Amino acid sequence: MQKRKIIRRILDNITEKLLTISGAVTGIAILFITFFLFTEGAALFQSPQVEHGYALYVNSSNPVNTLQPEENKAIFDGEITNWNELGGKDGEIKIFRIDDAFQIYPESELGENYELLPAKLGEIISKEENILAFLPTQYAPQGAAVKALTAKNIQPKDYFLGKGWLPTATPVPLFGVLPLVLGTLLVSIVALLIALPLGLGVAIYLSELASDRQRRLLKPVIELLAGIPSVVYGFFGLVVLVPIVQKALNLPVGETAFTGSLLLAIMALPTIISVAEDALRNTPRAMREASLALGATQWQTIYRVVIPYAKSGISAAVVLGIGRAIGETMAVMMVTGNAAVMPQSLMESVRTIPATIAAELGEAPAGGAHYQALFLLGCILFVFTMIISISAEIISKKKNYKAH
Amino acid sequence: MKKQILLGLTLCSLAFTTSAQKIKGSETVLPISEKAAQVFMKSNSANKVTVTGGGSGVGISALIEGTTDIAQASRKIKFSERQKLQESGKAVKEITVAIDALAVIVHPGNKVNKLTKEQLEGIFTGKIKNWKEVGGEDLKIVPYARETSSGTYEFFKEHVLSNKNYMSGIMSMPANGSIIQSVSQTKGAIAYVGLAYLNSSVQAVSVSFNKGKSFTVPSVANAKNKTYPVVRPLFYYYLTKSESKVKKFIDFSLSSDGQKIVEEVGYISVK
Numbered sequence: 001m002q003k004r005k006i007i008r009r010i011l012d013n014i015t016e017k018l019l020t021i022s023g024a025v026t027g028i029a030i031l032f033i034t035f036f037l038f039t040e041g042a043a044l045f046q047s048p049q050v051e052h053g054y055a056l057y058v059n060s061s062n063p064v065n066t067l068q069p070e071e072n073k074a075i076f077d078g079e080i081t082n083w084n085e086l087g088g089k090d091g092e093i094k095i096f097r098i099d100d101a102f103q104i105y106p107e108s109e110l111g112e113n114y115e116l117l118p119a120k121l122g123e124i125i126s127k128e129e130n131i132l133a134f135l136p137t138q139y140a141p142q143g144a145a146v147k148a149l150t151a152k153n154i155q156p157k158d159y160f161l162g163k164g165w166l167p168t169a170t171p172v173p174l175f176g177v178l179p180l181v182l183g184t185l186l187v188s189i190v191a192l193l194i195a196l197p198l199g200l201g202v203a204i205y206l207s208e209l210a211s212d213r214q215r216r217l218l219k220p221v222i223e224l225l226a227g228i229p230s231v232v233y234g235f236f237g238l239v240v241l242v243p244i245v246q247k248a249l250n251l252p253v254g255e256t257a258f259t260g261s262l263l264l265a266i267m268a269l270p271t272i273i274s275v276a277e278d279a280l281r282n283t284p285r286a287m288r289e290a291s292l293a294l295g296a297t298q299w300q301t302i303y304r305v306v307i308p309y310a311k312s313g314i315s316a317a318v319v320l321g322i323g324r325a326i327g328e329t330m331a332v333m334m335v336t337g338n339a340a341v342m343p344q345s346l347m348e349s350v351r352t353i354p355a356t357i358a359a360e361l362g363e364a365p366a367g368g369a370h371y372q373a374l375f376l377l378g379c380i381l382f383v384f385t386m387i388i389s390i391s392a393e394i395i396s397k398k399k400n401y402k403a404h
Numbered sequence: 405m406k407k408q409i410l411l412g413l414t415l416c417s418l419a420f421t422t423s424a425q426k427i428k429g430s431e432t433v434l435p436i437s438e439k440a441a442q443v444f445m446k447s448n449s450a451n452k453v454t455v456t457g458g459g460s461g462v463g464i465s466a467l468i469e470g471t472t473d474i475a476q477a478s479r480k481i482k483f484s485e486r487q488k489l490q491e492s493g494k495a496v497k498e499i500t501v502a503i504d505a506l507a508v509i510v511h512p513g514n515k516v517n518k519l520t521k522e523q524l525e526g527i528f529t530g531k532i533k534n535w536k537e538v539g540g541e542d543l544k545i546v547p548y549a550r551e552t553s554s555g556t557y558e559f560f561k562e563h564v565l566s567n568k569n570y571m572s573g574i575m576s577m578p579a580n581g582s583i584i585q586s587v588s589q590t591k592g593a594i595a596y597v598g599l600a601y602l603n604s605s606v607q608a609v610s611v612s613f614n615k616g617k618s619f620t621v622p623s624v625a626n627a628k629n630k631t632y633p634v635v636r637p638l639f640y641y642y643l644t645k646s647e648s649k650v651k652k653f654i655d656f657s658l659s660s661d662g663q664k665i666v667e668e669v670g671y672i673s674v675k
Contacts, residue, residue, distance in 0.1 A: 051484070052484045053483050053484045053487050054483070073569060076567070076568070076569070077529070077568045077569050078568060097567075136483055138487070164572060166552070166569055166572070167552055168552050168557070168558065169569045170567070238582060238585055238586070239585065242586075242589065243589050246589070246590070252543075252544045252546055252590070252591070252592055253546050253575065253590055253592075253593075254586075254589065254590065255575060255586060333578050334578065334582060337575040337576075337577075338551070338575060338576040338577065338578075339573040339574060339575045339576065340572070340573060340576075341572060341573030349573070349575050351576075355578075358578075359551040359552070359576070359578050360551060360552055362458050362459030362461060362462050363459040363460055363461040363462070363551075363554055363555070364461050365461050365464070365465065365482055365484055365485055366461065366462075366465035366468075367465075367488075368484060
C-alpha cells in the first residue's frame with residue numbers, strides 16, 4: 001500500500017512538471033514566432049528602393065540626382081518620356097537594360113566572365129546624354145561621365161501610406177499597403193453587417209422560440225457549417241456565388257468585394273450563432289419568469305430582459321465573427337478577384353492581406369524586399385487580430401447586470 | 405505480424421537508401437516531375453525521388469540552403485538568387501526540361517478571335533478598355549492575370565507586355581483552374597493560361613507578333629515548329645557539386661521516355 005502511494009505521488013509530480021513544461025514551451029514558441037515575424041518585417045526598411053543588386057545610372061551631365069518610386073514606374077511604363085518632366089533638361093528618356101548591351105556588343109568582346117562589360121557600359125552611358133540605365137551593381141559601369149542615382153532605403157511612409165502594390169515591378173517595386181489594408185477591412189466589416197442580424201436572429205430563435213426537437217436538429221447542422229474546409233467554401237463561392245452576384249446585380253465581373261463579404265458572412269455565421277446562443281441561454285430562469293409574471297409577453301421578455309442581460313456575450317460573438325472574417329485566406333482569395341486597387345465601391349474587386357501573403361510568399365526570393373514586405377503585412381494582420389481578441393476578452397469579462 | 409515485419413523492413417530500406425533525392429519548386433513543372441519520378445522509380449527501385457511544389461522561389465531558395473537536390477522553376481534564376489549562390493561559393497547548372505506555351509483566352513461568346521502583340525499590350529496595361537477598340541462588341545474588357553509572383557505572370561510581362569507593368573488593379577487569380585472558371589463565366593474577360601490547361605469552356609485567341617501580318621493558333625504543333633511566339637522554357641536547377649547524385653534522374657527526364665511524359669502531361673518536349 002505504502003509503495004503504491006509513493007509511486008502515485010511521483011507520477012503526480014511528473015505530470016505536474018510535464019504540464020508546466022508544455023505551458024512554458026507553448027509560451028516560448030509564441031514569443032519566438034512573434035519575434036521572428038517582427039524582425040523579418042522590420043528589415044524591410046533597411047532594403048534599398050531599387051531591386052536588390054541593381055542601381056540606376058545616368059550621364060553625369062544630367063541634373064537629375066534621384067527619382068521617386070512612382071516616377072520610376074511611370075518612366076519604365078512609358079508614361080513619362082521626357083527628362084524635363086522630372087526637372088531635367090529637355091530630351092527624350094532613353095531606357096537601357098543589361099540585355100541591350102548584348103545586342104550592341106557580341107559576347108566575345110565582353111571577356112570570359114564579362115570583365116570588359118563595366119568599361120563598355122560606361123562607354124555607352126557617356127555617349128548618350130539622355131540615358132537612364134538599369135544595371136546590376138556587379139557590373140557597375142566605369143567611366144568619368146557616369147553618375148549613379150542615389151538610392152534611398154524603402155521609407156515607412158511609402159509602405160504604410162502608399163497606394164500602389166506592385167511588388168514585382170522592375171526596376172523599383174511599389175510596396176504600398178493601403179489598398180490591401182482597406183480591402184481587408186471593407187470585406188470583413190461588410191461581412192459582419194450581413195452576418196450579424198442573421199446570426200442574432202437564428203440565435204434568438206434557437207434559444208427562445210425553438211422546441212427541444214428543433215434545437216437538437218438545428219444546432220449540430222449549424223456547427224457542421226463551421227467544419228467545412230475554407231477551400232470548399234471558396235470553390236462554392238467561385239462556381240455558385242460569383243455568377244449569381246454578377247447576374248443579379250448586372251455587373252461586368254462577379255469577383256467583387258461584395259461576393260467576398262457574402263461568403264465570409266456565411267462562414268462567420270456558425271461562430272456568431274453558437275456564441276450568441278450560449279450567452280442568451282445563460283440568462284437565469286428566475287429573470288425570465290419574473291418578467292413573464294409581471295405580465296410581459298414573450299417578445300417583450302426577449303428584448304427587454306434576455307438581450308440586455310446577454311449583451312456582453314453578444315458583443316463577444318460579434319468580435320469573434322470579425323476575427324474569423326479578417327484572417328480568412330483561401331475562400332476570399334478565390335472570390336474577390338485580388339485586384340490591388342484602393343477600394344472605391346463594394347462592387348469592385350479587392351485584394352486582402354491574407355490572400356496577398358498566401359499568393360505571393362511561395363515565389364518571392366527568400367530574404368528579399370518583397371519577402372520582408374510580406375512579413376510586415378503579417379505583422380499588420382497580427383496587430384489587427386490581437387486588438388480584436390483583446391477587446392473580445394475585455395467585453396466578455398464586463399458583465400452587465402443593470403437590467404431594465 | 406508478417407505485415408509489421410514487412411513494414412519495418414521497408415522503413416529500414418528507405419532509411420538506408422543512399423540516392424534519395426528531392427525535387428522542389430514551381431507548380432507548373434510539378435506534374436512533369438511527379439510523373440517522371442513515378443516512372444523513374446519503377447525501373448530504378450534503389451532510387452527514391454520525392455517531389456514537392458511550393459513555387460519557383462521556394463525551390464531555388466531550398467537549393468541555396470541545401471534542402472533540395474533539384475529545384476524546378478518556371479522562370480530563369482534571378483540575379484539576386486545567383487548572387488546569393490556565388491556568395492556561398494556554389495554554382496548551379498540549368499537544364500531545360502520542357503517547353504510551355506501560353507494561350508490567350510476569352511469568353512466563348514466573344515467575337516474577337518485574333519489579337520496582335522500591341523493590342524495585347526494595350527489591353528493588359530490598361531490602355532485599351534473596350535472590346536470595340538479591337539473589333540469586338542461594345543463591352544468592357546476585364547483582364548485577368550496570374551498572381552504577381554508566379555513565373556507565368558513574369559513571363560507574360562516580359563514577352564508580351566515588353567516589360568511594362570500590368571495595369572494597376574488587374575484581377576489576379578491564384579491558379580490556372582480558377583482563371584478558366586472566371587473567364588468562362590465573365591463575358592468581357594481576357595486572360596492567359598498554360599496550353600495544358602486549355603479546354604472547351606473558353607476560347608483561345610490567335611496571336612500575331614509581326615504587327616498583324618500572320619496570326620497563329622496556340623497548339624502543341626505550332627509551338628513545336630516555333631510559329632507560335634508565346635512559349636517559355638521550364639527548368640531544372642541543381643548544384644554542380646551534386647551532379648553525380650542527380651545525373652540519373654536528369655538523364656531520364658531528357659531521354660525519349662522522359663520527354664514522352666512531358667508530352668503526356670500537356671507540355672512540349674525539348675527534343
